[in-house]
Amino acid sequence: xxxxxxxxxxxxxxxxxxxxxxxxxxxxxxxxxxxxxxxxxxxxxxxxxxxxxxxxxxxxxxxxxxxxxxxxxxxxxxxxxxxxxxxxxxxxxxxxxxxxxxxxxxxxxxxxxxxxxxxxxxxxxxxxxxxxxxxxxxxxxxxxxxxxxxxxxxxxxxxxxxxxxxxxxxxxxxxxxxxxxxxxxxxxxxxxxxxxxxxxxxxxxxxxxxxxxxxxxxxxxxxxxxxxxxxxxxxxxxxxxxxxxxxxxxxxxxxxxxxxxxxxxxxxxxxxxxxxxxxxxxxxxxxxxxxxxxxxxxxxxxxxxxxxxxxxxxxxxxxxxxxxxxxxxxxxxxxxxxxxxxxxxxxxxxxxxxxxxxxxxx
Numbered sequence: 001x002x003x004x005x006x007x008x009x010x011x012x013x014x015x016x017x018x019x020x021x022x023x024x025x026x027x028x029x030x031x032x033x034x035x036x037x038x039x040x041x042x043x044x045x046x047x048x049x050x051x052x053x054x055x056x057x058x059x060x061x062x063x064x065x066x067x068x069x070x071x072x073x074x075x076x077x078x079x080x081x082x083x084x085x086x087x088x089x090x091x092x093x094x095x096x097x098x099x100x101x102x103x104x105x106x107x108x109x110x111x112x113x114x115x116x117x118x119x120x121x122x123x124x125x126x127x128x129x130x131x132x133x134x135x136x137x138x139x140x141x142x143x144x145x146x147x148x149x150x151x152x153x154x155x156x157x158x159x160x161x162x163x164x165x166x167x168x169x170x171x172x173x174x175x176x177x178x179x180x181x182x183x184x185x186x187x188x189x190x191x192x193x194x195x196x197x198x199x200x201x202x203x204x205x206x207x208x209x210x211x212x213x214x215x216x217x218x219x220x221x222x223x224x225x226x227x228x229x230x231x232x233x234x235x236x237x238x239x240x241x242x243x244x245x246x247x248x249x250x251x252x253x254x255x256x257x258x259x260x261x262x263x264x265x266x267x268x269x270x271x272x273x274x275x276x277x278x279x280x281x282x283x284x285x286x287x288x289x290x291x292x293x294x295x296x297x298x299x300x301x302x303x304x305x306x307x308x309x310x311x312x313x314x315x316x317x318x319x320x321x322x323x324x325x326x327x328x329x330x331x332x333x334x335x336x337x338x339x340x341x342x343x344x345x346x347x348x349x350x351x352x353x354x355x356x357x358x359x360x361x362x
Contacts, residue, residue, distance in 0.1 A: 009275070010220055010268040013257070018045075018264050023072045025050060025080050028265060029209045029257065031185045033080075037063040037072055039097060046097045047261055049213050050076075053185045056087040060204065060213050061261060064100030064165045073101070088174070090114045092215030092261065093198040094123030096165035103167040114174045114182075116193065118200035125231075127163045134159050138230035144344045145318050146298040155315065176202055192251060196241025197224040211257035212269065217248075218258050220266045223276055227319025228326055238327040242280060245273050280324075287324050291334055291348040297321050300346065 005012045013028075018036060020026050022045070025033040031052040036045050051058040063069040077083065086109040091099045094115075102113045115123075134156060142155060176182070178193040187208040194201045194217040204213040216224040226241045249270055256269040266272070286303040300321050301309060309317050325346050328334040333352050339345050 008221075009271045010266045012220070012264050012266045014264060016221075016264055023075055025076070028259065029206075029211055031187075032209065032211070032259075034259070034265070035076065037069050039064060039066070039069075043262055045262065047259065049259060050081070051184045053087060056085045057081055058088050058090060058184050059086050059105060060090045061092055061098045061215065062089065062101040062105060064096040065104075065167050066100070069101060070104070073105070085109045086111055088112055088114055090176070090202070090204070091119065092203065092213070092217075093201040094119045094126065095198065095216070096162060098215065098261065099123055099169065100166040103169050106170045112172070112174045113170050114176050116177065116191075116200035116202050117175050119198060119202070120169065120173045120175070122199050123166075124169055127166055127168060129160050129163055135230065137233070141230040141233050142318070143342060144338065145322060146296045146343050147318070151311070151314060154311070158315075192248065194241075194244040194248065196226045196237045196239075196244060205252070205256075209257075210253075210255065211259060212252065213259045215261045217245075218269060218272055218276075219260045220258070220263050220272060222262070223279065225316050225320055226280075226323050227316060228322040229319055234326065236323075236326050236330050238280065238323045239330070242277060245277050249273050284324060284328065288328060288333055288348055291328075291346050294337070294339075294345040294347040296339075296343045296345055297325070300325065 002013045003015045005015045007016055020034055020036045022036050022038050025035045028034050033050040033052065035048045035050060037048055038044065039046055046061065046063050048063060049060040051060065086105055088111050089102050089105050091102050091113060105111075106113050139152070142152060147155065176191050178191060180191045181188045182191065182204075187206050189204045189206045192203045192205050192212070194203060197216050201215055201217050203215060203217050206212070212218070226237050228235050228237060252269045254270045255267060257265055257267055258269050258272070259265050283304050287300060290300065290303040297318060301317055304321055304324060305317060325334065325336070329336050329346070333349055335347050335349050337345050337347070
């Protein structure tokens with residue numbers, strides 16, 4: 001039953017609080033079914049999308065490697081999906097809640113995983129990090145970012161978790177590329193690529209149904225983590241994030257139904273994209289103003305997060321903070337040095353005028 005709840009410029013056809021019970025599919029458009037899977041942690045769910053075809057199903061995203069998720073899939077196979085096979089598995093990007101059971105599904109149904117090249121290759125690399133030996137470059141990265149001995153010890157304990165949350169990916173894949181069209185059911189779907197949250201995130205846009213399966217690229221009330229990691233310490237993912245979201249503004253209409261990986265479907269794609277872009281613009285401006293005196297990475301948490309972080313939040317907060325700092329460094333607005341303790345310090349460049357907020361994503 002539609003309720004069309006409005007909140008902060010967005011319209012939620014089924015309300016902001018999901019009407020979907022875990023494991024019970026709901027049709028959101030002809031042949032497009034919404035299934036919610038449970039996950040541990042603060043973000044306690046992921047939305048999976050089942051696309052009905054003649055003779056089978058296309059699955060978009062999979063949930064992470066969990067016995068409970070496998071059991072939920074088993075119930076779908078024999079119940080709602082009526083024993084019809086999975087014909088393909090499309091993964092929007094490489095994070096475990098999206099690819100965690102892709103290998104398991106593909107092996108079970110002898111089908112292909114469809115992913116962009118960067119997501120498949122980077123996902124395969126990260127899944128290989130299952131040993132106890134941490135690369136020296138990773139230890140150097142977090143030391144310079146201000147990790148205490150306690151945080152470093154916690155990182156060492158968690159190292160390899162990515163691989164533990166995902167089944168191995170298939171040894172081959174079907175590559176999907178930006179603006180490619182895929183025929184699924186009675187409609188064609190266009191691949192639209194975003195970057196920043198992950199290397200080459202694939203959204204699926206269906207003009208005929210006026211909807212987009214957005215993965216983590218367009219979430220209604222939260223923004224995905226945009227981080228720098230030890231594998232690419234000089235990376236500038238925030239530049240890609242802002243530019244790709246700006247590009248989506250040129251592609252997507254406002255009245256589109258957005259099917260996100262988390263929270264509830266909504267309308268107002270362009271409104272939400274502008275909110276996301278503006279939020280990062282404001283964060284960059286606040287961070288730049290904060291750097292009138294040299295600061296380490298932990299000393300930059302306050303202008304970005306406006307609260308005291310819990311210990312388990314510091315790891316992702318560090319990556320996101322470095323992403324904002326790298327953006328400013330590579331724009332020439334901030335200088336970076338290594339202090340006597342071996343930590344990176346950041347200082348606003350007195351010879352550089354900060355770019356006006358309206359131009360940040362240009």
